[in-house]
Every structure is written in C-alpha cells, then in structure tokens.
Amino acid sequence: MRGARPPQGFGRVLIANRGEIAVRIIRTLRGLGITSVAVFTPSDAGARHVLEADIALQVTKYLDIEAIVGAARDSGAQAVHPGYGFLAENAAFARRCAEAGLVFVGPPAAAIDAMGDKIRAKATVSAAGVPVVPGATDSLEDWRDFPALIKPSAGGGGKGMVLVRSAAELPDALESARRTAVAAFGDGTLLIERYVESPRHIEIQILADTHGNVVHLGERECSLQRRHQKIIEEAPSPFVSPETRAHMGAAAVEAARAVGYVGAGTVEFIVDGSTGAYHFMEMNTRLQVEHPVTELVTGLDLVELQLRVAAGERLAFGQEDVRLTGHAVEARVYAEDPARGFLPSGGRVLVLREPGDGVRVDSGLVEGGVVGSEFDPMLSKVIAWAPDRGSALRTLDRALARTAVLGVVTNIPFLRALAAHPAVVAGELDTGLVERVLPELVPDVDVPGEVLAAAGLVFHAIPQGDDPWQVTDGWRVGERAWTTWRLESRHGVHAVQVRGLPEVSAEVRINDEKVAGCIRIGGAELAVTLGGRTERYLCARRGDTLWLGKGGEAWAFTRHLIGDPGDRPGAAVAGDGVVRSPMPGTVLVVKAQPGDRVSEGQPLVIVEAMKMEHTVTAPRDGVVSELPVQAGQPVDMDAVLAVIISEEA
Structure with missing residues (x-):
C-alpha cells in the first residue's frame, strides 16, 4: 500500500481513539502519505499511539465530543476516524463532525441511529426479510x-x-x-x-460506498468467547459452506441497504450449530476488533477502504472479485489473570517482546508504559495467516510463545491452551465451549521447580547492600552456608535455598532436592544452567519483585530473605474477615453498611475495572465492623474494602 494514491481531499486525519486501533490506523495513514493526528488524555501522554503519530494533541477525555472536534479543527484535519469503542458508534459525534466541516470516516448518522439501537435494528432488518431472534x-x-x-x-x-x-x-x-x-x-x-443454546457466533463484513454499491467480504468465526467477550477469531469459518456464505452474505447486504449504510460495517448472526439456521443479532456500525483476519484472507486494507469511501470514491471491485485465500486466526492479549478468575491486572511494562516475521501484531504497548484500570484490558492482537487452518493455528501458537509482557499479568498461556484444545483444532466451536472446558485451559498448577530455582539464583546474585557482611554467597570458615529465600508468587509462598556465587558456581535446594547451577544475565536476557541443562528466560526487576518469562508464560516473585513473606493475602480469607479488592479499579456500588449483619457469600461491594464488574462478598458470617470505601472511590489491588468480625467480637 505504501506509495498508493491518497483519497482526494484528505491530507490530515485525526484519530479519535487510543491503543492498538489508533496505532493500526496510523500505519495505513502513513502508507498513504496522510498526516496522522492523535489525541490523548493526561494518563496517556506516553502511550504508543502518541509517540507514533505525526501530531498529538491533549484532550480532557476521549468521550468529550467538543474537545475532539476542537482538536481536529486546531490540527487542520479534514477528516476524523473514530476507530472502535468510545465515539465510534455515536450518531451525535458524527453529526457534530459534519457541522464542523469534518468528514466522519464512518456511516451516516442516520444509519448509526438505526443500527446502534438494537430494538430498532431488529425491526428494520426484519422488515427487509432478515431472520431475527x-x-x-x-x-x-x-x-x-x-x-x-x-x-x-x-x-x-x-x-x-x-x-x-x-x-x-x-x-x-x-x-x-x-x-x-x-x-x-x-x-x-x-x-x-x-438464548440459543450452544450457538455459533458468525459475522459478515460488509462494505458500501456512496454510489449504491454494497459487497460482503465473507465471514468471521467469533464463537470462542467468555462472558460474551471474544477471545480468538478466525476467517473463514470452519463451519460455513460456500452456499451458506452466499446466503448469509446476501442477508447482510440487505440489512446494510435497509438503512442506507455507507462504509465498513459488520452484521452479526447467531447460528444454530445443529441446523445451520441463522438469525440477525446486531450490526456494528464501525470497524471491528477482529477485522485483521478478513484483511489477511482478502488482501484488502479495510482502513484504506474506509477512507476512500468517506472521500466519495467508488468501490474498485464487485462481489464477484472477492476471494478468500488461506486462513487467518487472531488472539486478543488481555491484561487479566486467568488464575484469579480473569480479574483485570495492571502495572508498568518492564520488558516487551512481540513476534515479527510471519505474523501480524496490532499493539498499543510500549516498554515503560503503564497499563491502568480506566480503559479496556485488551493490550494487543496477534494474527497469523497460513494456507490452511491447521497451519494457521500452529503459527499462532508459535507467535504467542514469542510474546512477552513482563510487569503485567496477561492471558497468553490461556490463549495458547485454547488454540491447542482438541475441540478448537477440530473446529467444533460454540459460544459456550470456553466455559465448559475452562478447568483444562486454566489448570491449577504450581510454579515449575526450575523457574523457582532461576528466581532464587537471580535474587541471590543481587547485592543486599554495601556491607560485606551482608553478601549472601554463604561463605563461612569450613563449608558455605545456605541462604533461604522466601519467594511470594500468585501461587503462594515458596522456599528456595541457595549457596555459592550464582554467576560462577552455586547450589540450589528446593524441597530437599539439590542441584548445581549458575546464571548469566545480559540486560533483559537470562541464561540459567541447572544440572548441566541451560534454559533462557526474559527477566526484569522492579524493587523487590522479579519477573521471569518464557514461552509466553510469565512469573512474578517478591523476595523475602529468611523472614515472613509479609502481609499481602491478595484476597479475603475466611479466617481473618478482611475483605480486599481483587483488582485495581473503582468502587461502583456499596451494598452494606458498618454494623450490618451479613452471611458468608453476601455481596458487600461491587468494584469496576476495565469495563468489568466484580462483586466482592463476605468471607464468613458476622458483622461489618469497618467499610472504609464509598461509591466512586478508586482503590488499589488488595486495598481493604471491609472487615467482618464475629457476632461475639
């Protein structure tokens, strides 16, 4: 695409979004020779989309229509691309852009109104002959x-x-x-x-220009979901035959025509996996998160096509010209902890490694950046293409194994397990599959012994101070002494004993099993030799916390030399009655008051983070003695939300 003729009249385009979609739009604008304008809030000042844009302007918030329109006018932009989320499906924003003389890179406001309201959308497409639920x-x-x-x-x-x-x-x-x-x-x-039991979620990508041309670009399989949030998507669907594709595609085109649609959009269907019957669910009047899989199998750049349609150009191809070649699979990398019920996570990105050759990565991450709780937890997308579906899944797995985000807990191991699950490999998908096989995807396993040994050796190599008597090499007259490290992780507290000089020759003992080992550290690269076998990790340290990463997996350890591991339980336990926040976020609702008598499991506080709600419950029967939070209050992970004491106390 680089060097392609830019759409007429678009020399500068503002992106009313952030994160990976803003970076992805910048990539197309750069290829077309169009100046990109980013907007950012104070907390996003160092974000990747800000660093990569040609121009960046600060706004109060991403949902402030007047601030976004003002930034576009101040920058001299001719058009505004809304990305997805935020204002992308806001008809008032589309109208305000038009009033300000800005081209909205999306459908007409009337189409957004018609399809943005699910109630009205169902009535509209039903009248056009499209089956509805x-x-x-x-x-x-x-x-x-x-x-x-x-x-x-x-x-x-x-x-x-x-x-x-x-x-x-x-x-x-x-x-x-x-x-x-x-x-x-x-x-x-x-x-x-x-609710259709065991349905497949299949969507059709459509494109429409201002000259009456509407085409579809085939389907995407989006059935791998959890809590109605998509996880892994692919194109084409392993379930859809060419005949079904033609019928569903025609229905999607009719749905778009029914509202005078213009631009890129997606018509979503619920499909009965046993009968093949499909029903209209909704239409997304914007670019979809999973649009890259369609781009990889069609060879089309949907953002470029959006820009050309917005500039008034005709589609340069018809339905008969659309070809689906090979297979593409996309995995969404989230800042969440599957081992803690997929609670949102956060932190500073200490080390970032993203795969390059052979795969596509759409990412909003940058080393040193902070992942907070105010935005959606999706960090990036890893997308693989291959001539066939099996090869695409294997390519995706290898790419995820080369992805590392140290400093933030992610769902990468979960994604690898899901992509390799026999039902997924066989294409036997439905929207309830992930929940049914969840224990297989998030096994209750401890930290591998070799990882604990590596962490113990690294901590042992770190000087404890300038006092020579604080050197932890274990030197004594006669035989070296063991130093015991207590390493706290999400899996509990682990005792690791080390003696010797880790960079030269040391011994590590875990559960009475002893092995010789040494380490070599070069920046973020760590080589660990144990018993003559060498493994390589990525590593990063922040304060007393060490991160190790390998094969898409990441482990975090907080060190405690010989003493207790500290008081950081990470959640309420029935024994102490202290109720802590399981994630950084904002208190949404307080359902109890000091002095209330509560029962075990009774909701106390609802915490919201990254657009997800989590209900925190009473760990035992008793009385609320403390409740130091109120609605609207931000809280850190492990912040005390309430204290429950016994009736006797």
Missing part, C-alpha cells in the same frame, strides 16, 4: 422464556450482556445490565432475547 423490549420483568439473554439496546462488544436461566435471577440481572449500560453507553434501555 425472538425477544421483547417491554415489560422485561415479566419475561418467562428461559434461558434468555439481556442486552443493552445501545451497546456493543458484549458489554452489559447477562445470561439469565430462571425467573429468580431476572431482577438482579436487569439491575446489573442496566447499570452497565448507563455507565458504558449512557443509555439504560434494555431488551431480552431467547
């Missing part, structure tokens, strides 16, 4: 056809969707969904639909 929009409290799925009418991306299996669950589910809808989309309107 049975549901209701009024008197949701009276719905009795279970299981059912509650959805925010104005939402997208799975946010706020709640699965309900009985009438007893319905009131709380409606409350949670409505609260999320207001927070995420500013609109608490909900709808409810019959």
Whole structure:
C-alpha cells in the first residue's frame, strides 16, 4: 500500500481513539502519505499511539465530543476516524463532525441511529426479510422464556450482556445490565432475547460506498468467547459452506441497504450449530476488533477502504472479485489473570517482546508504559495467516510463545491452551465451549521447580547492600552456608535455598532436592544452567519483585530473605474477615453498611475495572465492623474494602 494514491481531499486525519486501533490506523495513514493526528488524555501522554503519530494533541477525555472536534479543527484535519469503542458508534459525534466541516470516516448518522439501537435494528432488518431472534423490549420483568439473554439496546462488544436461566435471577440481572449500560453507553434501555443454546457466533463484513454499491467480504468465526467477550477469531469459518456464505452474505447486504449504510460495517448472526439456521443479532456500525483476519484472507486494507469511501470514491471491485485465500486466526492479549478468575491486572511494562516475521501484531504497548484500570484490558492482537487452518493455528501458537509482557499479568498461556484444545483444532466451536472446558485451559498448577530455582539464583546474585557482611554467597570458615529465600508468587509462598556465587558456581535446594547451577544475565536476557541443562528466560526487576518469562508464560516473585513473606493475602480469607479488592479499579456500588449483619457469600461491594464488574462478598458470617470505601472511590489491588468480625467480637 505504501506509495498508493491518497483519497482526494484528505491530507490530515485525526484519530479519535487510543491503543492498538489508533496505532493500526496510523500505519495505513502513513502508507498513504496522510498526516496522522492523535489525541490523548493526561494518563496517556506516553502511550504508543502518541509517540507514533505525526501530531498529538491533549484532550480532557476521549468521550468529550467538543474537545475532539476542537482538536481536529486546531490540527487542520479534514477528516476524523473514530476507530472502535468510545465515539465510534455515536450518531451525535458524527453529526457534530459534519457541522464542523469534518468528514466522519464512518456511516451516516442516520444509519448509526438505526443500527446502534438494537430494538430498532431488529425491526428494520426484519422488515427487509432478515431472520431475527425472538425477544421483547417491554415489560422485561415479566419475561418467562428461559434461558434468555439481556442486552443493552445501545451497546456493543458484549458489554452489559447477562445470561439469565430462571425467573429468580431476572431482577438482579436487569439491575446489573442496566447499570452497565448507563455507565458504558449512557443509555439504560434494555431488551431480552431467547438464548440459543450452544450457538455459533458468525459475522459478515460488509462494505458500501456512496454510489449504491454494497459487497460482503465473507465471514468471521467469533464463537470462542467468555462472558460474551471474544477471545480468538478466525476467517473463514470452519463451519460455513460456500452456499451458506452466499446466503448469509446476501442477508447482510440487505440489512446494510435497509438503512442506507455507507462504509465498513459488520452484521452479526447467531447460528444454530445443529441446523445451520441463522438469525440477525446486531450490526456494528464501525470497524471491528477482529477485522485483521478478513484483511489477511482478502488482501484488502479495510482502513484504506474506509477512507476512500468517506472521500466519495467508488468501490474498485464487485462481489464477484472477492476471494478468500488461506486462513487467518487472531488472539486478543488481555491484561487479566486467568488464575484469579480473569480479574483485570495492571502495572508498568518492564520488558516487551512481540513476534515479527510471519505474523501480524496490532499493539498499543510500549516498554515503560503503564497499563491502568480506566480503559479496556485488551493490550494487543496477534494474527497469523497460513494456507490452511491447521497451519494457521500452529503459527499462532508459535507467535504467542514469542510474546512477552513482563510487569503485567496477561492471558497468553490461556490463549495458547485454547488454540491447542482438541475441540478448537477440530473446529467444533460454540459460544459456550470456553466455559465448559475452562478447568483444562486454566489448570491449577504450581510454579515449575526450575523457574523457582532461576528466581532464587537471580535474587541471590543481587547485592543486599554495601556491607560485606551482608553478601549472601554463604561463605563461612569450613563449608558455605545456605541462604533461604522466601519467594511470594500468585501461587503462594515458596522456599528456595541457595549457596555459592550464582554467576560462577552455586547450589540450589528446593524441597530437599539439590542441584548445581549458575546464571548469566545480559540486560533483559537470562541464561540459567541447572544440572548441566541451560534454559533462557526474559527477566526484569522492579524493587523487590522479579519477573521471569518464557514461552509466553510469565512469573512474578517478591523476595523475602529468611523472614515472613509479609502481609499481602491478595484476597479475603475466611479466617481473618478482611475483605480486599481483587483488582485495581473503582468502587461502583456499596451494598452494606458498618454494623450490618451479613452471611458468608453476601455481596458487600461491587468494584469496576476495565469495563468489568466484580462483586466482592463476605468471607464468613458476622458483622461489618469497618467499610472504609464509598461509591466512586478508586482503590488499589488488595486495598481493604471491609472487615467482618464475629457476632461475639
């Protein structure tokens, strides 16, 4: 694409977004010779999209329409690309851009209105002959056809969707969904639909220009989900035949025509895996997170096509020209901890390694950057292409094994396990698969002994101070003494004994098993030799915490020399009654007050981070003696939320 003719009239384009999608749009703008303008909030001043853009302007927040439009005018931009999320499906933003003389790189505001409201969208496409899922929009409290799925009418991306299996669950589910809808989309309107058991989630990419041409670019399989959030996507679907593709593609084109759609969009379908029957679910009036898999199998740049359509150009190809070649698979790398129930994580990126040759990486990460709790937890996407599906999955696995983000807990090991699961390899997918096989994907395993030994050797090599008597080589008259290190990790506290000089010759003992070892450290590279066998790791240290990474896995250890491991339990335990925040975030709702009598498992506080809610419950029966937080208050991981004492106390 580099050197291609830029769309007429676009010399400068502002990107109203952040993270990996902003970086990805910058890449296309650079190839077309268009000046890129980034916006950023104070917490994002050192973000990758800011560093890579030609121009960067600070705004108050990404959802401030007037601030974004003002930045576009101040920068001299002719157009605004909204990316996805934030203002991408905001009709008011599209209208405001037009009022300011800016081209909105997306569909007309009327199309956003029609498809952005799920209730109206279902009525519109149903009138156009597209099959829809049975549901209701009024008197949701009276719905009795279970299981059912509650959805925010104005939402997208799975946010706020709640699965309900009985009438007893319905009131709380409606409350949670409505609260999320207001927070995420500013609109608490909900709808409810019959839930299709074991469905496949298949979506069709469409493109439409201002001259009446509409085409589809085939389908994407998005059935690998957890809590309605996509994890791994692929194109084409292993389930869809050429005949089904043609029928679903035609339905998607009709849905787009029904609202006068222009630009790139995605029509999402729920498909019964046993019968093949498909029903319209929603239309996303923007670029999708998973658009790279379509780009890799079609050879098209969707961002470039968006820009050309926005500039008034005709599509340069017709439906008969669209060809799907090979297979592409995408994995989303999230800042979350699968071992702790996929709670959002955060921290400073100490070491970053992303694969290069043979795969595509769309990433918003930069070494030294901070991953906080105010934005979505997705950090990057790793996308692999190969001539066939099996080769694409294997290429993806090798790429994930070469990905390392030390300083932040990620889901990379979970992604590797999922991509290699027999059902996934066989293409036997549905939206409930991940939940059913979750114990296989997140096994309860301890830290490998060789990793503990490596961490012990590294800590042993770090000087403890200038006092020669504090050197931990274990030298004594006669025989060297052992130094015991207590290493705290997410898996517990581990005792590692070391004696000798790690850079020359040392011994390591774990659970009475002794082995000779030594290490060589070169920057972020660590070579560890144990018993004559050498393993290589990435390593980074911040204070008393050491990170080690290998094969996509990462381990963090906090050192404690001989003494106790400290008081950092990381969660409430029934014995002490102290309730701690399981993640950094914001207190959304406080459901108890000091002096209340509570039962084990009773909700106390709801903490929100990275657009996810987590309900913190009472660890035991008792009385709330302390509750030092209030709604709207930011909290750190392990911050005390409440203290429960016994009735007797």
